Amino acid sequence: MALRSLLTLVLGIATFAGSLEAKVTVINDVLDRQVEVDLPAKRVILGFYAEDYMAIGTEKAFDNVVGLSRDTWEGWRPASWNLYTEYRPSLKDIPDIGEIEAQTFSIEKILSLKPTVILLADWQYQGLGTDVGRLEEAGIPIVVVDYNAQTLDRHIKSTQLIGQLTGQEKRAKEIADDYQQTIESTLETIQASNLPKPRTYVEFANKGPEQYSFTFGKNMWGALITMLGGDNIAAPFVEWWGPMNPEQVLASKPEVVFLSGTESGIEGNALPMGQGIDRKLAISRLKGFTQRPGWTHMPAVENNRVFGLYHGASRTILDASMVQFMAKSMYPSLFKDVNPEQNYLDFYKKYLPVTPMGTFTVNITE
Structure with a gap:
């Protein structure tokens, strides 16, 4: 028993x-x-x-x-x-x-x-x-x-x-909480500045300079531009994602241009960004897009405000650093002490078992 x-x-x-x-x-x-x-x-x-x-x-x-x-x-x-x-x-x-x-x-x-x-x-x-x-x-x-x-x-x-x-x-x-604090503090700084909305264009640069690829309206990079108080020039023409008429891009006279890329961009003339991508190669390819017909007279190109982003760092909780990079690029006087790319890598070091090495943000003037 x-x-x-x-x-x-x-x-x-x-x-x-x-x-x-x-x-x-x-x-x-x-x-x-x-x-x-x-x-x-x-x-x-x-x-x-x-x-x-x-x-x-x-x-x-x-x-x-x-x-x-x-x-x-x-x-x-x-x-x-x-x-x-x-x-x-x-x-x-x-x-x-x-x-x-x-x-x-x-x-x-x-x-x-x-x-x-x-x-x-x-x-x-x-x-x-x-x-x-x-x-x-x-x-x-x-x-x-x-x-x-x-x-x-x-x-x-x-x-x-x-x-x-x-x-x-x-x-x-x-x-x-960390994500929310980063986003809200960034937005508060922008709102308090009362700076004008920069006309901004973003494109997934996976097809090279010869062919316009997707831009974004309500979601992904487009949503971030709007959240940051920018004037997304694609919003009236592209609801979610899709190519924008090249003539309309020029007519909109963007003051800031973001081009996003991935590791597969290393082939052809596309923009390579991400794990294992050499910084000099990314900058060289980024400059290639400024040679598109009509782009030399675009305000963003004239003022060297053309930037590269890692497409794989969007649509993720890791994208707080990309928000910081976009904010710093759109409002350069406000975020001089912020290092978005280092913040991106620091997230990996804190929360993930691997840390990538490569190019995740880039400025055409580097």
Whole structure:
């Protein structure tokens, strides 16, 4: 009888411990959807924002990632993928669930992995369409986060949600508070200055000077220009993202130009920015864009106010430093003591297991 009682006690303790490990919680995602999730999440499908998930949830959070939309990391930012997989080779073993925009996203693959939660970007959730219903019918909760909108509210909310999913609420609060303080103090400085709105143009410079590529209206870099009190010249012509008529760009006479690039820009004449990119090469390519027809008479070019940004540092909780760089470029008299690129690298040193080396912001006058 004593042995039986002891076994019952042990089983009871084990059951109680298990209930502490996983607790059904109702959370509200960025779309204000109420979602029931076992927390902390044990079997996670990760659609996007891999660095954010690791920074907020710690590297250990990836022990519970059972599926990954690999193309959104390896395909879009191969140098970043290589940096992380050299440090942690097991990332390569996480099953690939495909990518929504490429129409390779596999519901069947997700179901086979038996996840307890799927974490998707807002644009991924919207892109799934009716397939959302198939996942919900299977009883798999979907939590939506959104750093693409580039708004303070959604950045903070998304960070808090990842903190909840990974059981890292305290760490998430620290990261969110630091982000909020940086953004709000930057905006307060701009607003107090009463300086005029600089006419600003931004372009993803992935096609080289010969062809105009995407600019941004309401989201990503475009949203940041507006938040910083700039006059985004693309806003009347491009709602979200898309190319702007070259003649309209010239007619708008931008006073500040930002060109964003990635590591893949090293090919051809595109703007290379990011991990492993030589600074001199980035500056040389940046200058090449100023030779576009009509650009030599553009106010931004005449006054050497043409800047390069790392495209991979947008739509992430790491982009506070990019906000600082844009603010410093748009209002040079206000932020002389701020070192945005160093702040970007310092975030890695504090919250991530790797630190990239390369070129992440650049000024044409360097």
